[in-house]
Amino acid sequence: xxxxxxxxxxxxxxxxxxxxxxxxxxxxxxxxxxxxxxxxxxxxxxxxxxxxxxxxxxxxxxxxxxxxxxxxxxxxxxxxxxxxxxxxxxxxxxxxxxxxxxxxxxxxxxxxxxxxxxxxxxxxxxxxxxxxxxxxxxxxxxxxxxxxxxxxxxxxxxxxxxxxxxxxxxxxxxxxxxxxxxxxxxxxxxxxxxxxxxxxxxxxxxxxxxxxxxxxxxxxxxxxxxxxxxxxxxxxxxxxxxxxxxxxxxxxxxxxxxxxxxxxxxxxxxxxxxxxxxxxxxxxxxxxxxxxxxxxxxxx
Amino acid sequence: xxxxxxxxxxxxxxxxxxxxxxxxxxxxxxxxxxxxxxxxxxxxxxxxxxxxxxxxxxxxxxxxxxxxxxxxxxxxxxxxxxxxxxxxxxxxxxxxxxxxxxxxxxxxxxxxxxxxxxxxxxxxxxxxxxxxxxxxxxxxxxxxxxxxxxxxxxxxxxxxxxxxxxxxxxxxxxx
Numbered sequence: 001x002x003x004x005x006x007x008x009x010x011x012x013x014x015x016x017x018x019x020x021x022x023x024x025x026x027x028x029x030x031x032x033x034x035x036x037x038x039x040x041x042x043x044x045x046x047x048x049x050x051x052x053x054x055x056x057x058x059x060x061x062x063x064x065x066x067x068x069x070x071x072x073x074x075x076x077x078x079x080x081x082x083x084x085x086x087x088x089x090x091x092x093x094x095x096x097x098x099x100x101x102x103x104x105x106x107x108x109x110x111x112x113x114x115x116x117x118x119x120x121x122x123x124x125x126x127x128x129x130x131x132x133x134x135x136x137x138x139x140x141x142x143x144x145x146x147x148x149x150x151x152x153x154x155x156x157x158x159x160x161x162x163x164x165x166x167x168x169x170x171x172x173x174x175x176x177x178x179x180x181x182x183x184x185x186x187x188x189x190x191x192x193x194x195x196x197x198x199x200x201x202x203x204x205x206x207x208x209x210x211x212x213x214x215x216x217x218x219x220x221x222x223x224x225x226x227x228x229x230x231x232x233x234x235x236x237x238x239x240x241x242x243x244x245x246x247x248x249x250x251x252x253x254x255x256x257x258x259x260x261x262x263x264x265x266x267x268x269x270x271x272x273x274x275x276x277x278x279x280x281x282x283x284x285x286x287x288x289x290x291x292x293x294x295x296x297x298x299x300x
Numbered sequence: 301x302x303x304x305x306x307x308x309x310x311x312x313x314x315x316x317x318x319x320x321x322x323x324x325x326x327x328x329x330x331x332x333x334x335x336x337x338x339x340x341x342x343x344x345x346x347x348x349x350x351x352x353x354x355x356x357x358x359x360x361x362x363x364x365x366x367x368x369x370x371x372x373x374x375x376x377x378x379x380x381x382x383x384x385x386x387x388x389x390x391x392x393x394x395x396x397x398x399x400x401x402x403x404x405x406x407x408x409x410x411x412x413x414x415x416x417x418x419x420x421x422x423x424x425x426x427x428x429x430x431x432x433x434x435x436x437x438x439x440x441x442x443x444x445x446x447x448x449x450x451x452x453x454x455x456x457x458x459x460x461x462x463x464x465x466x467x468x469x470x471x472x473x474x475x
Contacts, residue, residue, distance in 0.1 A: 157433045165433035192432035194425035203421050203429040207440065210407035213466075218400055229393060233400040236390050237366045239437035244404075271466040272411060 014181040018096040020045060022113065024055035024086070027130055028102035030160030033059045036084040037161065038189050043096070044086045052086035059084065062161075095122045100154055102130040110134065114151075115142045123147075126178065128154040132205055133262055136171035136198045148173040152182065155202055164192040171198045200266030205259055209273050212256060215244040216276035227296050249295035253282045308332055309377045315339070315359055315450050318457075325349040334378045339454040341397040341461060342370055354378065357399040358387070359450050360443065368392045368399045397461055398454050405443055406451045406458075412440035413470035448473050 024046035032044040153169025186193040231243020264273040289295030301314040342355035353373040427439020459467035
């Protein structure tokens with residue numbers, strides 16, 4: 001990987017003003033909201049008009065709430081509301097600076113979409129994916145050779161307006177200079193970007209696996225009392241904001257198990273990533289965490 | 301290793317091999333010993349050394365100085381001394397290799413080293429990703445700074461005890 005000279009990352013040599021975010025689910029909405037807060041003109045796109053309206057209501061309500069709490073100024077929020085539009089893909093102008101895809105994690109759907117985006121948008125437009133499951137190089141296979149240079153991974157974390165990390169993922173054919181410029185741009189905007197190579201799980205979803213896997217092996221059985229003890233120790237001694245068991249319950253046992261399996265499979269069943277049998281048992285029993293009111297712990 | 305003696309109470313701090321730790325216990329078989337056993341399974345030591353009254357894990361201690369402690373025998377003198385030294389003792393019932401916090405973070409650190417070896421990202425990016433993507437209090441390389449040998453010893457011990465290849469230490473921890 002090209003070395004990044006961080007002392008030279010500022011100021012960013014690129015300017016991103018017009019952004020298109022595709023997919024108005026939780027991640028897409030959060031990403032669109034963050035860009036609008038950063039004075040970009042944003043189009044949030046989805047195939048469902050209902051989903052777009054719901055996302056817009058939720059973003060506006062979030063901004064209004066922040067005004068009430070004194071965290072944003074009303075005139076700034078008025079501007080943000082003007083800068084953020086929701087529309088269908090065919091209504092979007094083709095000359096934007098950056099398009100970020102945040103649709104369902106389905107390879108065919110994503111590749112079909114990128115093929116369409118490649119032909120629709122200007123040659124200078126950067127295409128990016130917020131995927132956490134697929135390799136950037138795998139997604140870029142459907143793109144023209146010129147576009148492959150302008151295609152990267154931009155992996156945001158939920159909630160995108162609060163979590164500062166953006167993993168800037170360089171695919172096999174992504175331009176190193178483009179990745180460096182994006183890194184600098186996000187850095188300048190107050191995000192904490194991390195440059196990484198295109199590999200399963202990127203950085204976080206790979207390195208964080210053992211925050212869940214190891215406590216499961218320490219406890220080794222379905223024992224809420226022992227899980228509670230482990231959660232408390234990791235919070236008090238380790239300084240983690242949440243313990244692994246309460247966090248898995250919040251994320252969803254099924255979601256966490258699925259990410260674990262996907263990383264494990266991508267690394268050819270490397271034992272370091274192996275899921276724990278209790279995770280599978282809980283998924284089979286539909287004990288999925290807070291959303292089903294029963295995970296490692298019971299919820300009223 | 302450092303030994304602190306108060307009457308018939310001995311508190312052993314620091315990193316040492318299994319043999320060195322056992323030697324301290326043998327040489328002080330008339331004392332009540334409380335020992336840092338971050339890298340080992342305290343239950344093995346309890347079995348072989350009746351004078352071992354408690355174990356604790358301070359090798360990854362951060363500025364809050366909260367540490368895991370397992371007490372086989374309560375001793376107000378031990379608690380008082382540890383508090384005087386600024387430690388807050390968090391009692392645990394988990395008596396297994398690496399306690400809870402060290403065992404969890406050495407696995408996170410080990411994976412960070414494997415990712416570094418695979419050139420997924422540089423140290424600084426990995427630290428930053430874990431702090432700002434999943435709110436870790438510090439990055440994996442910040443945890444392991446100057447403690448690579450402790451990380452390696454604990455992983456080797458976990459591998460010896462379990463035979464599970466998930467504990468194989470990244471070769472970069474040796475360099």
